[in-house]
Amino acid sequence: MNAETKKRLIEGGVDVEGALERMLGSETLLLSLLKKFVKDGNYEKWLISMDARDHEGAVEAAHALKGISGNLSITELYRLFSKQVEELRAGRWEEAQAMRPQIMEAYERATGAIRELET
Amino acid sequence: MSNKNCSEKQEREDTLLIIDDDEINREILYHIFAPYYVIEQAENGEKGLDFIDANVERLAAILLDVMMPGMNGIQVLNHLKESGVLDMVPVFLITAENSDKVMEEAYQLGVMDVIKKPITPYIVLRRVQTVIELFQARRRLSSQVRMQQENLLAQTEKIVLLNQGMIEALATAIEFRSEESGNHVRRIHDITECMLSKTPMGEGFSQEEIQDIALASILHDVGKIAVPDSILNKPGRLTPEEFEIMKTHTIQGADLLDHIPQLREHNSYRYAYDIARHHHERWDGKGYPDGLVGDEISVWAQVVSLADVYDALSCKRVYKDAFPRERVLSMIRNGECGVFNPELLSSFFSVEEELSKLYVKGEM
Numbered sequence: 451m452n453a454e455t456k457k458r459l460i461e462g463g464v465d466v467e468g469a470l471e472r473m474l475g476s477e478t479l480l481l482s483l484l485k486k487f488v489k490d491g492n493y494e495k496w497l498i499s500m501d502a503r504d505h506e507g508a509v510e511a512a513h514a515l516k517g518i519s520g521n522l523s524i525t526e527l528y529r530l531f532s533k534q535v536e537e538l539r540a541g542r543w544e545e546a547q548a549m550r551p552q553i554m555e556a557y558e559r560a561t562g563a564i565r566e567l568e569t
Numbered sequence: 570m571s572n573k574n575c576s577e578k579q580e581r582e583d584t585l586l587i588i589d590d591d592e593i594n595r596e597i598l599y600h601i602f603a604p605y606y607v608i609e610q611a612e613n614g615e616k617g618l619d620f621i622d623a624n625v626e627r628l629a630a631i632l633l634d635v636m637m638p639g640m641n642g643i644q645v646l647n648h649l650k651e652s653g654v655l656d657m658v659p660v661f662l663i664t665a666e667n668s669d670k671v672m673e674e675a676y677q678l679g680v681m682d683v684i685k686k687p688i689t690p691y692i693v694l695r696r697v698q699t700v701i702e703l704f705q706a707r708r709r710l711s712s713q714v715r716m717q718q719e720n721l722l723a724q725t726e727k728i729v730l731l732n733q734g735m736i737e738a739l740a741t742a743i744e745f746r747s748e749e750s751g752n753h754v755r756r757i758h759d760i761t762e763c764m765l766s767k768t769p770m771g772e773g774f775s776q777e778e779i780q781d782i783a784l785a786s787i788l789h790d791v792g793k794i795a796v797p798d799s800i801l802n803k804p805g806r807l808t809p810e811e812f813e814i815m816k817t818h819t820i821q822g823a824d825l826l827d828h829i830p831q832l833r834e835h836n837s838y839r840y841a842y843d844i845a846r847h848h849h850e851r852w853d854g855k856g857y858p859d860g861l862v863g864d865e866i867s868v869w870a871q872v873v874s875l876a877d878v879y880d881a882l883s884c885k886r887v888y889k890d891a892f893p894r895e896r897v898l899s900m901i902r903n904g905e906c907g908v909f910n911p912e913l914l915s916s917f918f919s920v921e922e923e924l925s926k927l928y929v930k931g932e933m
Contacts, residue, residue, distance in 0.1 A: 472597060474690055479600055483593050490593065513636050517665035518593050520687035528687070532667075539668070 451477045455567060459484075462524075462563025463556055469523035480522075484564045487522055490515075493557060500550060508546070509538045519560075527556045582658075582705060583607050584627045585697075588617035588645065589634035589663070594686070598632055598663070601690045605698070606630075614640030618648055621658075628658045629701045633680075635664040635671060643671065646678045655679040659700045663688065732835065733784060740787040743794050746801065753880060754787045756927050760876035761786040761869075763924060768916035770872055777836075785840035786873045789848045792822025804887050819846050819858050840869050848874045851907035863910070871913050878906045879917075883928050894925055 451466075459466050464484070473479040492514040499507030516531035530553045537546040585606040589595045595610050602608055606629055611617035614637055621628065631649075635642035642662060649655050659681040666672070672683055681700050684693050741751035762783040765771035771779060793801060796818050800811045807815055822845030832838050847861060847870035854862035856874075866874075882897040892900070898921065900906060902914070909917075 472688065472690055473600060476600065479596070483596060486593050486596075490591075492591075510636065510638070513665060514591060517634075517686045518591055520665060521594055521597050523687065532665075536667075 451481070458563045458566060462560045463526045464560060464563070465523040465525045468525075472521060472523065481567060483522060485567070487518060487524075488561045488564050490518060492518070500547065503543070505538065505543065509535060512538060524556075524560050527553070527560055530556055582627060582629045582701075582708075584609055584624065585629055586611065586617065586620060586631045588614065588631065588637075588642070590637040591634070594634065594663075597688065598693075601688075601694055602697070605694075613637055614642065614645040617645060621649070621654060622652075625654055625657065629705075630681075630697055631658055631660045632663050632697070633660055635662055635666050635675075643674055643678070646675060646680060650678050657704075659697075659704055661697055661700075663693070736784060736787055736837075740791060743791055746793070746798070753884070756880050757786050757789065757873065757876050758783050759927060760879065760924055761872050763920055764872045764876070764916060765869075767920050767923075770868060770913060770916045781837045782840045782844075782869045782872075785837040785844055785869070786876065788822070788826065788841045789844050789873050789877060790818060790822065791825055791845055792818035792820065794825070795821040802887055806888070816849070816857050819849055822846065843867050844870050844873045846870075848877055850874065852910045852913075853908040856907060871910055875901070875909055875913055875917055879924070882906070894928075 456466050466480075469480050470477065473483075492511045495507060496511035496515060498504070499511055512531050512535050516528060516535055519528040519531060530549060534546050534549050534553065537543075537549070583606055585602050586609045587595050587598050587602075588611045589598070590612055592612075595612075599608050599610070607627075609620060609624075611620055617631075617633070618640075621631070633642045633645060642664070646655075646660065646662075649658075649660060654660075655678070660679075662672075662675050662680050662683045663686065664671075664683065665686040667685075675683060682696055684696065737751075737754065740754040744751055744753050762779060765774055765779045765782060766776075774782070796815060800807065800814055803811070823842050826832055826838065826842050826845055832841070846858065847856075847866055850856035850859065850861045850866045850870060851874075852863055852866070852871075854860050856866075878901065879897065882892050882900060883894070885891045898918075901909070901917075
């Protein structure tokens, strides 16, 4: 991984050092998993559930995204999904809804940086 | 060859099963554990359970996610608890879950440890490996203990058989000296055992005690070792002096047994001592050496004394021919060989038919 790639990922919200530690230093594995994250269906499910005010579906998707973003050290996204899972579990739907733009922004920032790697 | 290696590998507990619906999480765990274990993956609870059912012997551990579509991790745990798998294979919950309620339930079901996402590789690896080693050591140890127990049992059995063999050898050696075959001691053993197991004379004795008494009965004449050949093998009637010497085989036998310390610790000892000394006592007090009367004579000594008379009458001895069965029974009934306990006699006659089968021609 060159310095430029690493810089872009960090700007996208990925704690590259932390993530590499989890991958036992394997950059190949990290890059491969980040690409899989972009294609992961849970984000779609989350968007649809939030639109449909499907409480259960939203918790499931947010919880899954929390786990994945945590393991990939996409730090800000992990923090936001963790908070949203708590709000949803506590039945605070409006608060959870209010987090939506923030979460979408962090998600776009991360996936945008990752997509650039493919070229 | 490669097949053989493969099947050997499958027999050991070397497989780690990862059950997680998310591929990214599975791959991270795979990457951490692949250098140490054969990794199998299941993308949901149902597939995980199917794999466990078919491969439980080769599983070293199971890593289980909690929130999964369909059957969740807690439901999987419930199934594993019911089928007893949780006692054999350590299960780790790997989860982004923060809820205390879920953790508590998991621990109560018997999960080995809960590891939070995002995971830290060296912590996950260390915790899982430590528990796997513990389980494997426990399995090795318990199979070792089981093997040692089996060995001990086998050795104990050998010692018991050896003891019996030594006792029989000693008794037979003495019988041979008085020119009788070893069958006499064997028949005394069988008659004693039969009387105690199948008649009211054996009431209150356990099977084990009956075996101890039957073994002890073999030694009833052990004191004859101290009686000179000239008396022991005299074809004609003994003089009063000679008979006095012959009678000492009772006391000599008890003394002899008393001088073998290893025998004193044997369960048969107290019976053997008493039988050797008192198998010539009679119910009316006219026996020897102590002239005991009635119930003063132990049940086992009474049984052996009658067995001894029955066998002596039924067989040829140096001093007499074998009597016909009718004659044997009438002599016993009429007290021609001394008076016996009436209950003992009625017990004896109730099984005599069976006992008479011991005296098939050619086996005496």
